[in-house]
Amino acid sequence: MxxxxxxxxxxxxxxxxxxxxxxxxxxxxxxxxxxxxxxxxxxxxxxxxxxxxxxxxxxxxxxxxxxxxxxxxxxxxxxxxxxxxxxxxxxxxxxxxxxxxxxxxxxxxxxxxxxxxxxxxxxxxxxxxxxxxxxxxxxxxxxxxxxxxxxxxxxLRRAEEVTRQLQYALDSRVIIEQAKGVLAERLGLGMGAAFTALRTYARSHNTRVSDLASSIVDGRFDTDLLRDRRG
CATH class of the missing domain: 3.30.450.40 (GAF domain)
Structure with missing residues (x-):
């Protein structure tokens, strides 16, 4: 009909x-x-x-x-x-x-x-x-x-994008904190010095701090390379 x-x-x-x-x-x-x-x-x-x-x-x-x-x-x-x-x-x-x-x-x-x-x-x-x-x-x-x-x-799309960005930032922050803990334990550093080493290496190798941190946490990165990056 x-x-x-x-x-x-x-x-x-x-x-x-x-x-x-x-x-x-x-x-x-x-x-x-x-x-x-x-x-x-x-x-x-x-x-x-x-x-x-x-x-x-x-x-x-x-x-x-x-x-x-x-x-x-x-x-x-x-x-x-x-x-x-x-x-x-x-x-x-x-x-x-x-x-x-x-x-x-x-x-x-x-x-x-x-x-x-x-x-x-x-x-x-x-x-x-x-x-x-x-x-x-x-x-x-x-x-x-x-x-x-x-x-x-x-x-709605803008709100979803903001949510994705915030979640990515939060996830990155968590990974970075975990990587700082790994470096502090392995290299005998304070948390501030560990972050300085992490950031300095990332900048000199044109990579994101969060990506470097992720590779440290999952064991793909040799942390001994950061011994001379403690700032």
Whole structure:
């Protein structure tokens, strides 16, 4: 049984909100966004620009149009302000973009920012075959939800990276303390002198202190090489 418009809208919102899994794929998410816009909003084509990722289009014919260095997408993404072009023939702005869009069979375009509060990360463009203004209230809701999803995913990835870095730092600190203990026992050093020997050797051999410490702890390194590195 085919979904009703209300059911498809609900499905779209659920899919666009699902960005918190480890398997989140931004490219696939953006393709979902433009394809859903075509189905839900009754436009023949849609495209999206996201900073640091490039452009994604619902149809290949749009790709050269979206990639122009002067376009309403770039202006919208830069300024965070919607851009409506109800008649591409009549506009004097972005002449190359407008000509290419007309050649592709489109007569108007409306571009919405992908933003959350004061953060704008891109723009969503809706292309139409007819001249005229568009009702973009639903499109704005979709664009806002997509922006929230992308920003949440980025925040999660940053948090995970910080956690990995902190865990690496903690693990490295533990290994270094263990290596200092080994050197102190084998070479008759205080803990401060043991660390000085460890650090001096690592610097002179262009290696990380944590890597050298690990090789000392697991027995791969001859600690006698550090007898003249006590500082």
């Amino acid at each position: 085919a979904s009703t418009p209300a059911e498809e809208l609900a499905e779209t919102f659920v899919e666009l909100a699902d960005t918190m899994s480890d398997e989140f794929d931004l490219d696939g998410f953006l393709r979902l966004l433009v394809n859903r816009c075509v189905r839900l909003l009754g436009v023949p084509a849609a495209g999206v620009l996201v900073e640091g990722h490039g452009v994604i289009a619902s149809h290949d014919v749009l790709l050269p149009v979206l990639r122009y260095e002067e376009s309403p997408l770039l202006d919208c993404a830069r300024d965070g302000v919607p851009v409506g072009v109800p008649d591409l023939v009549a506009t004097s702005l972005w002449p190359t973009f407008a000509g290419s869009a007309l050649d592709a069979g489109f007569a108007s375009v409306h571009v919405l920012p992908l933003c959350r509060r004061d953060v704008t990360i891109g723009a969503l463009a809706l292309f139409r075959a007819a001249v005229g203004k568009a009702d973009v209230r639903l499109a704005k809701a979709v664009a806002d939800l997509a922006a929230v999803g992308i920003l949440q995913s980025r925040a």
